[in-house]
Amino acid sequence: MSKAAVPIGVVAIVLMLVVPLPAAVLDVLLGFNITCSLLILLVAMQIRKPLDFAVFPALILIATLFRLALNVSSTRLVLTDGFAGKVIEAFGHFVIGGSLIVGLVIFVILTIIQFVVITNGAGRVAEVGARFTLDAMPGKQMAIDADLNAGLINENQARRRRAEVTAEADFYGSMDGASKFVKGDAIAAIIITLINLLGGFAIGIMQNGMAPGEAVEVYSLLTVGDGLVSQIPALLLSTATGIIVTRSATEGDMGTDLLAQLGRFKQPVRIAGGAAIALCLIPGIPVLPFLIIGGLFLVMASRMKEFVPEDDDAEVAAPGEDEPRPDSPEAIAEKMRVDPLELEVAYDLVDLVDSSRGGDLLDRVKALRRKVAMETGLVIPLVRTRDNLDLPASQYVIWLNGVPAAKGSSPAGTVLAIGDGLEGLPGRATREPVFGLAAKWVPIELQRQAEMAGATVVDRSSVITTHLAEVVRQNAAELLGREDVKLLVEMVKRTHPIVVEELTPSLLTLGEIQRVLHALLAENVSIRDLVRIFEALSVRAKTSTDVDGLVEAVRASLGAAISHPYVTPDERLHVLTLDPGFEQRLLESVRQSDGGQVLALDAGSVDALVTGCSGHLEEAERHGFAPVLVCSPQVRAALSRLMRQVLPRLPVISYSEVSRTAQIESLGVVNGAVAIR
Template sequence: MKAKDFVVLFGVIGIVLMMIIPIPVLLLDILIILNISIALMILLIAMNTKEALDFSIFPAILLITTLFRLALNVSTTRNILSHAEAGEVVAAFGSWVGGGQIAIGFIVFLILVVVQFIVITKGSERVAEVAARFTLDAMPGKQMSIDADLNAGLINEQQAKARRSKIEREADFYGAMDGASKFVKGDAIASIIILVINLVGGFIIGMAIHDLSFGESLSTFSILTIGDGLVSQIPALLISTAAGLIVTRAASDGNLAEDVTAQLFKYPKLLFIAAGTIGLLGLTPIGPLRTWPFAIMLAFGGWYMQKAINKQQEQEEMLVEEQQIEEVRSPESVISLLQVDPIEFEFGYGLIPLADTQQGGDLLDRIIMIRRQCALELGLVVPVIRIRDNIQLKPNEYVIKIKGNTVARGDLLLNHYLAMSPGFEDDSVIGIETVEPAFGLPAIWIDEQMKERAELSGYTVVDPPSVVATHLTEIIKRHAHELIGRQETKQLVENVKESYPALIEELIPAILTVGDVQKVLSKLLREKVSIRDLVTIFEALADHGNYTKDPDILTEYVRQSLSRQITQQFSSGSDTLKVITVGPQLEKKIAESVQQSDQGSYIALDPISTQQIYQKLNEHVNRQIQSGQQPVVLASPTIRMYLRQIVERTMQDVPVLSYSELEPNIEVQSVGVVNL
């Protein structure tokens, strides 16, 4: 054992012996001053701790100091009753506090006892009890949180062990504080009892043993009793206050003084309100002489603190700017430039009101609706669309980018409407000729006065935000296959796994990889086939993935599984589907031109045959469009994907279906045959 260990041991033993062995008056004065010093030091330590565990020895200290005070009470009581004296310190406190008036000293002592017993001790006891209860109740949740962080890799085993140890120490500390607060309560009760014993017993002993008169006995023992009570209650009050601070302090980054100055004086404007209120009190009978100096002090304090806050904000802004400059200068800053946004919408400064909500712009709300619409129609979670202005563009120009590359652009006139002709022109509708950006239809920009006339003439009139929303929606649909990668596919797979775990466990990775599934989904989106029914898609992949890994063939099987969806999509709910069929000669020609390679099969047609197919197919497609119908090409299942490879080069929006993708109850009407 070390020397300091012996000091603590002998100190506790000495406290116990003090209750039995008489102590000289001089030593008693020294011990009383030591008791006050220890109590003051404990209070200062409690004020400077950042959290309760920084002073975890406090419950034991509380017990030792309480025992020390009681030993001093016993020693002073012995000297008071035996020799009618208890040292200079006790006598000085008894005479000085009361100012020579015994009643005043007695009342001050009673007030101190009431403050300690009813206010501080009672409150600290309740707070410690509640803190102990809630700490114990929160332990299972905190343990689970630590285990979750450990399993997620956010912390290591050593950090988890340290956090568990802290939780256990908190529970032990507040449990100990709940019990230790009873010591303070008992000490206050004991002080009152000792006061009565000293006062009554001393008065009787002074007259019976020390041959003092009634007045002398009352004066002597009252002063000594009050002094004894004060020298014990002042340290008790300090330690009770320290106990209250310990159990009521929440964990923070500073001590009590820092927290008080940072939080209590955080709002300088409130000091001006307080100064004004105190200043108004000067207009009452209280008078300005007593109130206005404090009002001036509060106002000056508010001004000074507001000035300090403004200076601190300026320093923080300068620090942020310096950090940004350093980040730009650092070699690592180039890495952030490598990030490419999936979708970007850039516009000139003249179109800023579209996105500025303060100017009535609702572009952000429309983009939210676009993402919802794409999720419902395509089953695709559209990435966040980055919106920014670009001074390099014309004022009324906008561009849409996919992965950093411009895929579409357009012009808007904000104070106009876009009017599209119903098929015949009305010379009375006058405007600026343009082209509708989403579908390339001829249109004109008209002003507010011409809007009503255009609507009466059958024109389709839309506002600029609707033009942008329609264009952006069509671009997303057209390039949806580029927006679904392996990471996006992984998220879709995880979403299905929550409801169909057996399906996903069988499919991935036992049969296909995430990359294989992504290729199939991309090919479906490329032909505008919705992938919302992922369960049916994954079921088809699980059924046929064991026989082939070719994404083109797997896509054909998936399309056949989605026959009901595809039929409804292109028939628009009708029982009849008008199609352009492929003649037998063309089917034979395509089938004979299919070549096999290690990467899969592809079609190799001669340029003359390819050009003939384009010309004949284009004639039928234009005829369908002119009749107001959507052109649909129908081929046999064996050549459908090869014919699609030919068609998508020039007519990407023309769907190519196979007979196996149509429901038996749909009536197919051929409106043309493409043949060689």
């Protein structure tokens, strides 16, 4: 019912413009109009910030339309019946008080007050407020992004702050337009009043046969009464508009703030009381009123407490209870805190972070977090982005757990052209930071020429974001902390509570689950499918909690999902395999150690294995292939641990993990002596 009330009311207001209303109904609606206008004014005085009354601009339009509909209805009754209800007649008699000229003068003064003073002032404030709010919007958005990336707020808080900034801009923009409704309403009231005076005079003489004096007396009474009944709500609404647009966000309502801020200064109140009493010395001035007012102010001043302004320097020197001192253990511990992931940029790269200057690096970093989460299943921590004046120009450094993990450069005013044949273009030769491809930083004005030369052109923000993404992927396992594991477990528990209750803490602790997920991420296996991972762990953990055994059980459960990232778009999987005899030798050499399964091979066998794999891998890469090494599940863990140390570019998967839909294409077989094809 509440949803339909406003649309029904608006439709009824429109009908009032064309359907005649009885005088009794008009009296009720006029009283309702005055009461609602007073209610709007009181609400405007009680709010703490403009957004607390965000519906106000739309309410102005509806209230203005309602008042104009009442004007039309009253005008119809005045001109047709010479009577528009008791409310209009009572207002006319009360204000005119037997003098038509006095009534008209009062009406004109009220109109001037509303139109010239309140409406114009409120409109100007709304216009300036809208412009300043829109101008400040980029800076506020950048501050929110900076707090988010610094870890001071979370994603939900940032989303709420962005919504508030957008709502504030929309509100002041709407208020700028809504103030025009109030101004137009004041103009319409003047025109309607003139029409009523002239129309009523003409109808009274020409249709009703009244004498000119009688016509003026009857219709001017009704016209002034109608104008006052309309102008009083309009004046209240204009005042509410002025209060809204001039209201600053504070902790209290307007009455509380007014008394608190005026009452904090004792000396001005005392001087004002003394000045009022001093006015009594002027000859002819009535003594009693000024004496009462002056005495009242002096009594107020004597009861007020002396206000002591706060000293900002003192606050810095003596922080509050909630803020630790700079040399306190809490403050030192905060500075000692190591962020899992940080991005430092030189002073001339700050424009990439500043959204008001077109920088989109922060937005790309946020998009990167979502992309990595979808690829690996790991929600990487917030990337703390900050500038470092000590860094050389154009440089950036990526920190991982307090240690520099990678660094690069991104010169201002340039783009990175990747490819060969760029000798004819000016710029600084370099290497693409992720794949090590030949590249050159060329002026941004020559971007089109670089593209025509066959180069792939990448902007500065993309270079940094791509480099950061590669560092995150290579070190995803190191970014998985115990708190992250707890969060992932709770996330699964919300949708699959039985799976989690069966696994932890009865079978595995969070630390053991973390070791398994860490091992999966270290081999670039996505942990998105946590439900299947936890189910596999529950089955395996009932017989053994050996980490390698748990990892292999999970990999067997994930199956083809592990090899899927290595399948080409044309559904081909390029593989390297082991000679069966050599694979049997590897299986016999598997030994269990504190760090997991290892291959206990002599130096010659290891060299033959590495040489054979690297030879096939280099040959495949020359042809543009990215093969995987396939072996039996029993030897996979130990072989993968060795390959990650000597040949990390070659993934190791088991036969059970090969995609069933992909076409297998063998690129070579490795044995213990030589590599054969």
